[in-house]
Amino acid sequence: MTAKILFRSVATTALVGAGTAASAQDELNALVWCDHTDPALIEPFEAEHNVTVNLREYEGTGAALALLEQSRPGDWDVLVIDGIDVFRAIDAGLLAELPADELPTDAFFPEVVMSENNGSDGAIYAVTEKFGYNTISYNSDAVDAADMENLSSVWSEKYDGRISIYDYYLPVMGLAALEQGIDTAAIDAAALEPIGETLSQMRSRAASVAGVVAAQTALATGEVDIVVGGGEWLTAVLAEERPELTWTIPEEGAVRWTQSIGVLADSEKTDLATEFVKYIVSAEGQARLATSSCFWGMPANAEAGDFLSDAQKDVLRWDDQADYLARTQLYPAPDTDLDIEMQDLWLNTLQQ
Amino acid sequence: MSAGSDQARGWGFAAPALLWTMAFFVVPFVVMGAMSLATLDGRTLVWGLHLDNYAELASKAYLARAIFVSLEITLTVTVVSILLAYPLAWIIAFRVPQRWQRLALLLAILPFWTSYVVRSYAWLLVLAREGVVNQTMLGLGLISEPLTLANTRFATVTGFVHFFVMLLTLTIYANLVQLSPNYRRAAMDLGASAFQTFRHVILPLTLPGIMTGAFLTFVLCIGDYITPQILGGNTELTVPQVIMVQLGRRADFPLAAALAIVLMGIVTLAYLAMARWLRLDRL
Structure with a gap:
């Protein structure tokens, strides 16, 4: 037993x-x-x-x-x-x-x-x-779509207070570089000064610097009309209900x-x-x-x-996609030292 | 029973609390302190007694600014919360009939029952250009253009105050209901006006409740990440937000630890200052 x-x-x-x-x-x-x-x-x-x-x-x-x-x-x-x-x-x-x-x-x-x-x-x-793009998302009912085709007009005085910036420094600094005519792969310590000038201008026009949910909410509720750094990942899930929320890749290109x-x-x-x-x-x-x-x-x-x-x-x-892929650049991939400098520039800009 | 066995029994009773404090406060604090003295070499953590992270606090303007912003917001929230919570606690303690006081307290703390994150996003919608506050003021003709309320320091402070008024109401109410009515009667008998009674009798006696709530508000507010992140719109950065940036992409734990130690130092100083100024030991 x-x-x-x-x-x-x-x-x-x-x-x-x-x-x-x-x-x-x-x-x-x-x-x-x-x-x-x-x-x-x-x-x-x-x-x-x-x-x-x-x-x-x-x-x-x-x-x-x-x-x-x-x-x-x-x-x-x-x-x-x-x-x-x-x-x-x-x-x-x-x-x-x-x-x-x-x-x-x-x-x-x-x-x-x-x-x-x-x-x-x-x-x-x-x-x-x-893959996708960090570019310009906007409300086509509230802004002039032609203005969205040029980065400097996106953050011009005309849209003061109607912009939200996506809260991730690499793609946003990539867009700032493109506006300055600098390839994202060519960003180095020397390029940070002109990039910083564009970031400051962008920041001075922005109502907020927002993460994914906050940026989506801001665009959907009309708090802002433009999201710098947005793209299909921000507006595609809203496409059926809010077709006026759209995105474009401006003349200068965008970040991939x-x-x-x-x-x-x-x-x-x-x-x-x-x-x-x-x-x-x-x-x-x-x-x-x-x-x-x-x-x-x-x-x-x-x-x-x-x-x-x-x-x-x-x-x-x-x-x-063929056109978009040809006109966009991979977003910056800095080494450790440059990454620290870019992050410092970003945080300094946010604190302005 | 010998003194020795009494002592051993005392240690026995204290041991669980001591072990708990050691395991969940002292050891983590020592680890965080050691981490703040380490550095990153690429992705490799280099342990040592380096002060580089603390030197960065002095050399990088945005870090010093973050400390300043955190203090400003925290002090504003603490003062506004006290000013709103005290009358509320007073009304519940002295104006609401006793049988309704529990219900009044329940209603006061009802917002605690909702998710902190959801509550913050709800405030974002309330304060938006198309939100209820702007629409009401536009409807009443008080403003002609929507005000920018969301994504501002005002929004951050509003979100915090909504939360901490509840906390302070509880601590002040608990203090108020313990006061014997005889104190007020005695003051009145001696010719004090209602204001003088409040100023010289009630207020000093309720300072422990105020300070307990204020200190909790200070500690929780200065270390909070969610409310400024959601409601402040990153228009300015607090210390917890800067800590998160250090961790998010580069995993710079040494710098994040140094910032956390500084935050802890500020809280300690605030407590010591409050305790000394109010001479809490005498209350």
């Missing part, structure tokens, strides 16, 4: 242990931006692979890197990261090499493949998954943002994590990511167009 009880206990313990191991195997932990939390994006992958994808949102690459450094190896499997910051994650040894030949980058818009950003020494550690996805080097589920990355950059996954309930943006994979409706493509301005 005792032997039977002992046997049952051991067997139960073994089964529970096996079950725990199985359930641990069936979970994937991803550190992501909010657009990945849309169930319409995640559930098809979970159903196909019989896994649970645990998602944790973050804001700011610094916050993500700090979180990863404080986590135990294996806690996280997938990382979504600002395209210009992939090199920081690579340098920190956080990302695993991806099987480049299994990624559909041949079908990508060529400008956003960015192998040099997503890789190092010939190896690929991340892949671009989504990208986000990349990779597998973490310490992941114990590299295969599953790689499958997740492959799903996200597949045509179906890309269409779902592009139209996520959190924010819309262009899919990196051009074949996603086959899975988007005409109305969705209109909102994303699918047919204009």
Whole structure:
């Protein structure tokens, strides 16, 4: 009797242990931006692979890197990261090499493949998954659309107090550089003086410097009529209800943002994590990511167009992408020292 | 029972509180202090006894300005909240019939029940150009153009005051209801007017309630990130906002820790000044 009880206990313990191991195997932990939390994006992958994808949102690459450094190896499997910051994650040894030949980058818009950003020494550690523009969003009922085609007229006296500036210094300083005729890739310490002059002028016209929700609220409630640094990611989700809230890329051009996805080097589920990355950059996954309930943006994979409706493509301005990609520049990717100087200039401008 | 065993028992009772304080205040404080003396070399944290982060406070104008802005906002909020909360607490304590006082208090603290973030965004809508305040004033003909109320210091102070008036009302009310009516009767019998009674008797006796609430207001306000971020529109930056910028992209924990230590120093100085000025130990 005792032997039977002992046997049952051991067997139960073994089964529970096996079950725990199985359930641990069936979970994937991803550190992501909010657009990945849309169930319409995640559930098809979970159903196909019989896994649970645990998602944790973050804001700011610094916050993500700090979180990863404080986590135990294996806690996280997938990382979504600002395209210009992939090199920081690579340098920190956080990302695993991806099987480049299994990624559909041949079908990508060529400008956003960015192998040099997503890789190092010939190896690929991340892949671009989504892109869009930091440009000028505005209320077409309240401003002259022709004025929005020139950056200096956007922050002219005519729109004093009717502007909100997106609260992220890199794209906004990129726009200021473009107005000064400086390429975003050419921004250096010497360029900060003219950029600072434009920032001061912009700031003096602005009613607020706002994050995503506040900028969207300000535009939707009529608190401001223009958001400098806005774009499709700000107004696309409102397109159906508020078609007058729109965006444009002015003559001087605009700044292009990208986000990349990779597998973490310490992941114990590299295969599953790689499958997740492959799903996200597949045509179906890309269409779902592009139209996520959190924010819309262009899919990196051009074949996603086959899975988007005409109305969705209109909102994303699918047919204009060739022109937009030609007229926009990747937003500044400063090294540490320049980053500190840019941040100081930004904070000084805000405190003026 | 020996003195030794009494002492051991005393330590036994105090141990949980001591351990709690050590684990959740002293140790984190020491870690934060050590972090503030470290530096960043690229992404690498270099521990040491560097004063670079504190030197930055002196060399970067926006950091000093952030401290100044934080103090200005906090002092304004504290004073305005006291001026509004005291009459409210007085009315609840002395003018509202006792059977209705609980309900009155409940109504006073009702806004506590809503989310802090939601409440801040609600204020943003109320104060917007198309919001209820501007529309009402336009409707009444008091103004011809909408006023800029949202995304200003006024909006930040309004959001804070809405929250802290409730807190101060509670601490002042708790003090007022403990006062024996005999104090007022005695003052009146001695010929004091209502104002003199308030000025020389009631107010000094309720200072502990005022100061407790004021100190809590000061501490919570100066360290708050959400209200100035949502309602202030980044038209000026407070210390917590600057700390968040340091962490968001560059994860500059050493500079953020130095700013946090400075914030803590300000709070400590404020407490010591208030305690000394009011001689709280004598109250």
